[in-house]
C-alpha cells in the first residue's frame with residue numbers, strides 16, 4: 001500500500017523572533033515583449049516586530065512591487081522573503097492569514113454596508129457571525145466611523161473609505177499591516193485623520209509597513225525608511241540618520257550690515273575650513289557636510305572685519321536634499 005507523503009513543513013522563524021519581515025536578494029523582472037523591466041533589484045531588508053517602516057520612492061521606484069511580493073500577490077523572479085514567521089513562496093496561505101493589506105485602489109464592496117464589508121472579512125478568516133459583527137463595530141468606533149456602519153460603501157468620502165479599508169484589513173488581528181500609499185488622493189484634513197489613526201495603531205504595537213512618495217509623510221510617520229529608486233535600495237535607516245549620512249549639505253547663512261567679501265575671503269582661508277563659500281553683498285552662504293564650528297568662524301571674522309551680524313540661519317539637510325544627494329536628481333513624486 002502506498003503511504004501518503006509527509007506534508008511539507010515550510011521553514012518557520014521562531015515565534016519569539018524580533019523580525020517581522022526579512023528579504024534576501026528579492027528581485028522582480030516584468031516581461032515586456034522580448035525585454036524585461038527590472039522593477040526591483042536584489043532587495044535585502046529586515047523589519048522588526050512593532051516597527052513602523054516606510055518604503056519611500058518616486059512613481060515607478062518599485063514600492064508596490066515590493067509590497068506585492070511581500071503580500072503574495074506578485075511572484076518574485078529571484079530571492080526570498082519571510083513575513084510574520086512564514087516564507088512567502090513556501091507558505092503563501094500562512095502569510096495571508098497573518099497580514100492585513102490596504103491597496104491603493106478602493107476595493108470595498110459597493111453593494112454592502114460598511115459594517116458588512118468588515119464583518120464578511122472576519123467570516124472569511126473563520127470568525128463566528130457574532131464575533132465578526134462585534135469586532136467590525138469595535139473597529140468602526142475606533143476609527144470614528146460608527147455613524148457610517150449602515151451606510152453603503154459608495155456613500156463614503158475618499159478618506160472615510162480609506163479608514164474603512166484599514167479597519168477591514170485589521171479584522172483578523174494581522175501581525176503585519178501593509179499600507180500602499182494610504183493617503184493618495186485624499187484631502188489634507190482626511191490625510192491628518194489617517195496619519196493620526198495609523199500612528200495610534202503603531203503606538204498600540206502594530207507592525208506597519210507603508211509605501212509613500214510623500215517625503216513629509218515618510219518623515220512624520222516612519223521610524224525607519226528604505227529609500228528606493230529605480231528598483232534599487234539607496235538607503236535604509238531612520239529619517240534623521242539618512243539625512244545625516246546621505247552626504248547632503250548643511251547651509252549656513254549670515255547677513256551682515258555691509259558688504260561681507262572680507263568675511264568670505266577669511267573663511268575660505270581657514271585651514272580645513274569650508275570650501276563652498278558664496279558672498280552676495282552683505283550675505284555669506286556656506287554649504288558644507290561638516291557644519292560644526294562654521295557659524296563661529298563667520299561670527300568671529302565679522303568682528304575682525306568690523307561688521308555687525310544682522311541675521312544668521314542654519315538649514316540642516318532635509319529628506320529632500322538627502323534624496324537629491326542619494327539619487328543625483330531632484331525629488332519628483
Ligand SMILES: Nc1ncnc2c1ncn2[C@@H]1O[C@H](COP(=O)(O)OP(=O)(O)OP(=O)(O)O)[C@@H](O)[C@H]1O
Pocket residue numbers: 030031037038039057058059060061062063064065066213
Ligand atoms: N504588472 C506589471 N507589468 C509590467 N511592468 C510593471 C508592472 N507593475 C509595475 N511595473 C513597472 O515596474 C516598475 C515599478 O513599479 P511599481 O508599481 O512597483 O512602482 P511604485 O514605486 O509603486 O510606483 P507608484 O508610486 O506609481 O505606485 C515601473 O516601471 C512599472 O511601470
